[in-house]
Each structure stands twice: as structure tokens, then as C-alpha cells.
Amino acid sequence: MTEAERIAIRPLAAADRADWQPLWQAYLDFYRQELAEGVTEAVFARISGDGAHCGLVAERDGKMIGFVHYIVHETTWSLAPTCYLEDLYVDGATRGGGAGRALIAAVGDAARARGCRSVYWHTHDDNARARTLYDKVAVLSPFVRYDQILTPQS
Template identity: 60%
Template sequence: MNEVTIRPLTREDRPQWDVLWQAYLTFYEQTLPQEVTDGLFERLLGEGGHFALVAERGGKLTGLVHSLPHASTWSLAPTCYLEDLFVDAGQRGTGTGRKLIEAVYEAAETLGCTNVYWHTHDHNSTARRLYDRIGLLSKFVRYDKRRWEEAR
């Protein structure tokens, strides 16, 4: 079996990235307007802000990760939010997810970030088995408020 390679996302990756992105959204039972997906892809290729890495095996993309370095109120150094991580179902358990996260760690360190953090659904037990080995479970609870929803 070919070894997995982690590399930056390129414009030529768009068709295969779309397949992975849609599978990721399906996993989390989400749909997005096409203009949001198009805007995200352009942002991922732009300078500054988000960055994206992909896993490639045998010429086929098998995973993606999107991250956002940003300033922190608790440090003079930036921190990095690992926003999206997805590995094709047929490639899970091969070390691809770990390699993608470790590549984010390296990129964040190069950017001067002192921390990498991420969220996942509590029911995502497959991913959490990996996360429990390579990260520290936070004691924080997340709250959301979208502008079109009323707080209860």
C-alpha cells in the first residue's frame, strides 16, 4: 500500500477536496450553500488566515484538515484552531488522522503558535480514541448562539 503524504491544499485538488468536504458535512449532518463552500475553498488557498493540508495516498486525497491561527487574549503568542478534520472512511485506522494533526502541530509551531485546540461531537468515539492519545481533553463546555436563533 502507498504511504500517505501530507501536503498543502492546491487549486488542482478541488474536485477531490469537494468529495471529502461533502462527506465531512454529511457526517455532521450539515448542508451549506454552494457559495459558502466556494468561499471557503478560496479562503483556504489565500495568504494569511486559514490554512489547509490534505492527505494523499496513491494520487488520491484521503483526508483534509483546515486550521485557523489567531491572536489570543491569554497570550502574546498566537494560538491555532484546528477547525475541520476528516479522513475517508476506508482510510481510518491507517494513521492518516494522526499525521494530519501532527502536520497542523508543526505548521502552528512554525507560525509561532503556542497551542492547537479543536472540538468534536461527544458521540464521535472513533475520533476521540485518537484525540485522547495525542491531545488533552479540555474541561471547557462550548455554547453557540447564531444570529438568527433566539437565546432561551
Template identity: 55%
Template sequence: MTALTIRPLAASDRAGWDPLWQGYLTFYKASIASDISNVTFARLTGGAEPMGGFVGERDGALIGLVHWVIHRSTWNSRDICYLQDLFTAPEARGTGAGRALIEAVRQMAQARGCFRVYWQTHESNAQAQALYDKVADKSGFIVYRQPLG
């Protein structure tokens, strides 16, 4: 097994990104129309939005992804970074890929002058929380959502 490479998500990664994105959606029992996935990928790779991603690559194959969104905050004059999606292929779990993807976002956000990186996970995702507890602090906040149609 060769070393893990973490690099920015590129437009040429679509074929490798799709199965990881679908794996992420399946994990969370979510379904998104293909036109939304198309818009999402274009936003992540187009360079015009305050968002992007990184991928983990090993032996020429993508084995993980992470997406991020930079936005303003009412709590600081500097921007904040939301780590929106993190997923590694099942065979890559426990190999350090998730930690490396989080670190890539942290370094990018720090370089952009953000004051914090934050993310959320489902309360049932114990495997991810075991990692998150090692690399970040739990905020104690509970997320509420109000669908708008």
C-alpha cells in the same frame, strides 16, 4: 498501497477536496450552500487569510483533509491555532491518516510561533476521540453557541 503523503491544500485540489468536504458535512449532518463552500475553499487556498489546510494523499487520491485558522488570544501574546475541520475517507480510518494530518497542523502552528493548537469534536464521535485522547489533552470546556442569523 503506497505511503501516505501529507501536503498543503492547493487550489488545484478542488476536485479531490469536494467529496471529502461533503463527507465531513454529511458526517455532522450539516448542509452548507455551494457558494459558502466556494468561499471556504478560496479562503483556504488563496493565501490572503490566516487560514489554510492540509490534505492526505495516497495512490494519487485525496483521502483526508484538515483545515486550520490562526487567531489572536487574550491568554497569550502569541497566536493560537484552531484546527477547525478534520476528516478522513472511511477507507482511510485507522491507517494513521488522521494522526498525520493533526501532526501537520501542529508542526505548522509551532513554526508560526503559536502557543497552542486546539479543536473540538461532537460528544458522539467516539472513534475520533479515541485518537484525540492519544495526541492531546481534553480541556474540560463545553462549547456554547449563539446563532446570529
């Protein structure tokens, strides 16, 4: 059995909090992000519940080695919804074994089942290792992303 064949993908569950947390923290560290604990608690509640956000995990030999979070939403360019793959992370020690590809494929399957026209995601332009996989499973968009940071109104 190959490494990729030993990977199981399943929905994230509330009972996964302790196994998900170190992977989530490693993901945040990779992107040099710090979140208040309350934000992390709210994120986990969203992705492990029955709301619009969804979470899947990759396991190998019963151990969680990765996750993906996604959200299906309406779009102005189609009657069919689209799917935003928001977060994808695979433990560094297991990268290259097929978990990332399997998680992306599982999001595609879930999006297709919900009638989506596409799945899209972002990454840093210097995330070369991930982009090697992304170039094999998707088409690089010509769009450039801009962020406008909003301050609370007083």
C-alpha cells in the same frame, strides 16, 4: 512500508477542488450539515489561498484521502498566537491508517513554526472513533462550548 509511511501531507492547492469536494461533502454529511454552494465555494477559496485559513491534504499513493483546515489567531491569554484546527476529515475506507494522526501532527508543526502556544479543536461528544485518536494526541479540555446563533439585523 507501513500504511502510515505511505501517507504524504501537503498544502491544499486550488487545483485540488475536484478531489477535495467529495471529502468535504462526506464531512458535512457526517455532521448533518447543509451549506449553500456559494458557502462551499468561499470556504475552498479561503483554505486554498494565501489568507488566514490554511488547508492541508493527506494523500496515499497519489489519491487524496483526507484534509484538515486550520486558522492561527491571536488570544487574550498569551502574547503567542494559538491555532484552531477547524475541520478534520479522513475518508471512511482509509480510517485507522494514520492519516488523521499525520494531519494533526502537520497542523502542530505549522502552528509551532508560526510561534503558536497550542492547537485546539472541537468534536461531537459521541464521535467515539475520532476521540480514540484525540485522546492519544491531545488533552481533553474541561471547557464546555456554547453557541449563540445570531440573526441578521434588519
